[in-house]
Amino acid sequence: MTPLPRDAEDLLRTLAPRVLGTLVRRHGQFDACEDAVQEALLAAAVQWPDQGVPNNPSGWLLTVASRRLTDEWRSERARRDRETAVAVREPEHTGVVPAPGDEPPGTTGDDTLKLLFLCCHPALSKPAQVALTLRAVGGLTTAEIARAFLVPEPTMTQRIRRGKNRIQASGARFAMPGPEERDKRIQAVLQVLYLIFNEGYTATSGPHLHRADLTAEAIRLTRMLHGLLPDDGEVAGLLALMLLTDAHRAARTGPAGELIPLAEQDRSRWDRAAIAEGTALITEALTWSPPGPYQLQAAIAAVHAEADRAEETDWPQIVALYRLWSRLAPSPMVTLNEAVAVAMVDGPDAGLARLRDVESDERMAGHHRLAAVRAHLLELAGDDAGARTAYQEAARRTTSLPEQRYLTGRAARLLSR
Template identity: 65%
Template sequence: MSRNDVEDLIRELAPQVLGVLVRRHGQFDACEDAVQEALLDASTQWRAGPPENPRGWLLTVATRRLTDAWRSDSARRRREQAFALDPEAPAPDGPPAEDDSLTLLFLCCHPELSVPSQLALTLRAVGGLSTAQIASAFLVPEATMAQRISRAKARIKATGSAFGPPPARERDERLRVVLHVLYLIFNEGYTASSGEQLQRVELAAEAIRLARLVHRLAPADSETGALLALMLLTHARRAARTGPGGALIPLNEQDRTRWDQAAITEGLTLLRHTLSTGALGPYLVQAAIAGTHAEAARPEDTDWPQILVLYGILERIAPNPVVTLNRAIALAMVNGAKAGLDLLDELADDDRLRASHRLDAVRAHLLELDDQPGAAAEAYHRAARRTASQPEQRYLLAKAAKLG
């Protein structure tokens, strides 16, 4: 078994082990710390391969770590008598172990937590990533991320949330939160918001792994399948998105032979199944847009009228300025750059885009298409000043320089 296979196994088992501990002993924060220590032990001791019963090994080590943490507490003796240390003993009262991962996701995406806390706690408790790995992914100091995770666990404890699925009346809403968190994790991995790298492939891959997990546990939910399809179809472009030195390559200039055809086939199959069986939701429409791009062997083969229709639907069911930006691009490709620019004018006073570089970047692109090089160069410069992503900044400045 390769090193990557071992790491994948550890991450797959992490939420299962944590779920057993929390159901047995409560105290999510203490149990999560114990599991993290067991995962660190496994990462060093399984280098030659995992033990015969890796889940049992992790349960045993994590339980011992939990016991050690409680040893100085006089009440620990009463707790110790209340549970068995046999890692294969059936868990009392609760869903079977295979359901624990989704329950953990619901807990980590608790509505009382801020979005950054939801992201961090999900990656640590369910993704099995260390605090250092999460801090590196989001380009913050490890101490800062440790404080964020600690506060998130303290907040969950303060809410008094029991370990178990949310009430039936809250389940759909909480699942939407889980999907949104995974969507945000994927987006940060696919296009990093800051730093030297355009994409953080490991973060995007972890979002896909977790989306697969949720889809397996909630297969009847159409948006769960749609989100996984969207991730697969989008991530399939990763190898073609950068050139030498990490330079950004836009979609219409990418070498499409470098797209991951296996991921595209899987994504399209999942998309077609979901379209035939599920209700139309935001992730399903976005997946359909990604699928339309994936089916075009050449940029000129892209079905832009279909994409424009899909963005119109998306804008009706999930309106936000980023959707309108993308619809402006599709509108320009169908009806000409002037039509796209007119639509952008409607976003000029939208406060949600005021600090973003995206409006200026799209405006620059459409101005260039409309044969207005001077205005386009100015817009490219404005966009470059507003982005914290160095590959995006270099690309935008190069576009401005080319226009003179």
């Protein structure tokens, strides 16, 4: 079979949520509509390389998916002796119910946003939200998602199926939630996109540090969300954070795939176009939007990006931003990062003192990042033996092979000097 050109693959991923949104808006039954769209995408992957991309690719996908739905409903009628039209006209029995009056207006963009909110329904677990977002909105196949999270495809199939069943059981409506509910749900949407990006940027397990397909998909979806909600400062902040962070990707690993920490990276390899876009986004957002956690993280990333050399980093400004972030959304991970910044301003002993606030937190028990930061600060303080022990502890706890090799290497280096 002739492979699908890359630009056609990108087109399919862009069109998939639009077509799915249109089908769900018309018919409800999220589960059946999502399956129909996946079959239409497969048909495009088979036919387009030989026949060419149609003049109206969105209409082509919608037609094929609608036919798949019709075939499914005809089969259902044969089994249950029920007219296809009854299944379409009675949305209360179809799982996801179209909101009253939702069929006409409603743009493609609105449908995509509704789809994002539906995939991040509070009835779903976080792993199910991530999987369903990548499948329905990102256009990834179940096999691709399973590979990304290093689980067997049947496991991911069950996870996605359970997610769709929970949406159906919840009686969710395919409509934008009201302002109050939207404000609650947008946090879930942003967190899901953030989780997808982080899993791609530093894979939690496996042989590779990066999953570029996941970071690219997270950026694409967040860019789309920003286009739909341009007045949301936290959406702008998350997009800026992703761009500024991903700009380091080429410099984060060496020739053998080894991890290179921020302070030792060749900054000439950073993506300056992404840095410029991310910096402009966060600078502009902070002029009109009250700062939130994603904006503050983006601001911290922008400060790092402004330094041509590691020693030129404005650490006092970074400490101030971390303290503001800690007041707005306290968490042990924020404190952990703040401890490193404090050490760069006031010395490693001050950083270690700040770290004690995290060590008693049960949420960080057994986390490799805590041991890794302790090791780094002990090394700065000149306690080579303590640092070596902490590096070895962090290496045992991480499931990422590149991180494990890096931490083990730091411990070995301290032993030899």
